[in-house]
Amino acid sequence: MEAGYCLVLAKYENQINVFSDFLDELPDSAEPVWILGQCYDVKTEKSNLLSDISSRLWFTYRKKFSPIGGTGPSSDAGWGCMLRCGQMILAQALVCQHLGREWRWHPESKHPAEYHRILNCFLDKKDSCYSIHQMAQMGVGEGKSVGEWYGPNTVAQVLKKLAVFDDWNSLAVYVSMDNTVVIEDIKKQCQKAGPDSRPCAGACGWGEFSGVSSSSPFRPLSHAHSYISPSWRPLLLLVPLRLGINNINPVYIQALKECFKIPQSCGVLGGKPNLAYYFIGLIGEELIYLDPHTTQSALDAEQGSYVDDLGYHCQRSPHRMKITSLDPSVALGxxxxxxxxxxxxxxxxxKEVLKKRNLRMFELVEKHPSHWPPFVPPTKPEVQTTGAEFIESTDKLFESEEEFEILNV
Incomplete structure (x- = not known):
């Protein structure tokens, strides 16, 4: 394992700094740059900004992996972009859970075992819990054939269903319905049996050591008062929305921008016609995103081993698009x-997203609506198998949710 790590390091020894022209791609503006709840000054915080962007896990099209389902496609090029974006938003949650929002990736550094374990969750193998194989086949239960394009809501539903089989992370994935986030339901899903809360040890929350800029209007609670509760499961909250008919309604734009400034921001799934992107930040009236539309060869890595991770971090200039070009179907994370x-x-x-708007993006309510069916947290079916075989046997256990997306590939 150590020898493999040294071999990877050797590949980077003579690497050219591909970030040297980074700022040429960004406007010379006094506008702050927001990346997943953290604020940067383009002129004075260049290195920190670059490090933050390159530290996000970047999943792209892959080729030459084992055929999905045994006889299906061996590449997701042309159809898997939203699935890859779904992997990225989930990976961001896992990095925050195990490593903290302040964690940074460097190609020359040795990283914690948790980092490599996170990467192993997404390898292009049928036995990786969030692989393209698992996601594509779980999507069959959402009415999507393997090889068919997905939208933000469908990917959110797939992540929710796969997460119940992931015992290591024990992540609660809540997907809102009807543009409504129900506090009571989320607390019911996240609570589990356990002792009383205990003080947090180390960098484990959104406290003062989380790396949030002092210029942020959203100051998190003091780290000294942050607690981890053994009875609370970490939460990935996904809010699928439709913010217009054919184009995003301008009335929602400011609220959408505010979402990237919240310390708990995990990004946004969305895109524009024929293209899916993982949006991680903004500058002025432009969104910054990671683009999955690059095809790399699948890694032939053993489960549980250190991964050659250079292809899992985007070291190119950041992509940007005007927020007005965004397709109205999105999922906030x-x-x-x-x-x-x-x-x-x-x-x-x-305070910052809903009350200041004439037309709200979504509703946040305390109690479960009385006219809704009872809320039942997703649980693991009683199936004694794993991998693709398990997914094929459980497809019919799940009912499809209403689609929000109109994007197509």
Whole structure:
């Protein structure tokens, strides 16, 4: 394992700094750059900005992996871009859970075992819990054939269903319905049996050591008062929305921009016609995103081993697009490691995203609506198998949710 790590390092020894022209791609503006809840000054915080962007896990099209389902496609080029974006938003939540938002990737550094374990969750193998194989086949239960393009809501539903089989992360994935986030339902899904809360040890929350810029209008609670509760499962909150008919309604733009400034921001799934992107930030009236539309060869890595991770971090100039070009079908993402984080998120969303708008992007309510069916948290079916075989046997256990997307590839 150590020898493999040294071999990877050797590949980077003579690497040219591909970030040297980074700022030529960004406007010379006094506008702050927001990346997943953190604020940067383009002129004075160049290296920190570059490090943050390159530290996000970047999943792209891959080729030459084992055929999906045994006889299906061995590449997702042309159809898997939204699935890859779904992998990225989930990976961001796992990095925050295990490594913290302040963690940074460097190609020359040796990284924690948790980092490599996270990467292993997404390898292009049928036995990786969030592989393209698992996601594509779980999508069959959402009415999507393997090889068919997905939209933000469908990917959100797939992530929710796969997460119940992931015992290591024990992540609660909540997907809102009917543009409504229900606090009572989220707390029901995230709570589990356990002892009382205990003080947090180390960098494990959105506290003062999380790396959030002092210029942020959203100051998280003090790290000294952050707690981890053994009875609370970390939360990935996904909010599928339709913000217009054919184009995004301008009335929603400012609220959408505010979402990238919240410390719990985990990005946005979306894109424009024929293209899916993972949006991680903004500058002025432009969104910054990671683009999955690059085809790389699948890695032939053993499960549990260190991964040659150079292809999992985008070291190119950041892509940008005008926010007015965004397709109206999106899914907002937020990560709350603790119940305190979630309570803070609720306060920030009410004050900064919802109350200041004439037309709200979504509703945040305390109680489960009485006219809705009872809320039942997703649980693991009683199936004694794993991998693709398990997915094929459980497809019919799940009902499809309403689609929001209109994008097509």
């Amino acid at each position: 937020f990560f709350c490691k603790t119940e305190e984080d979630f309570d803070s998120w609720c306060d920030l969303v009410q």
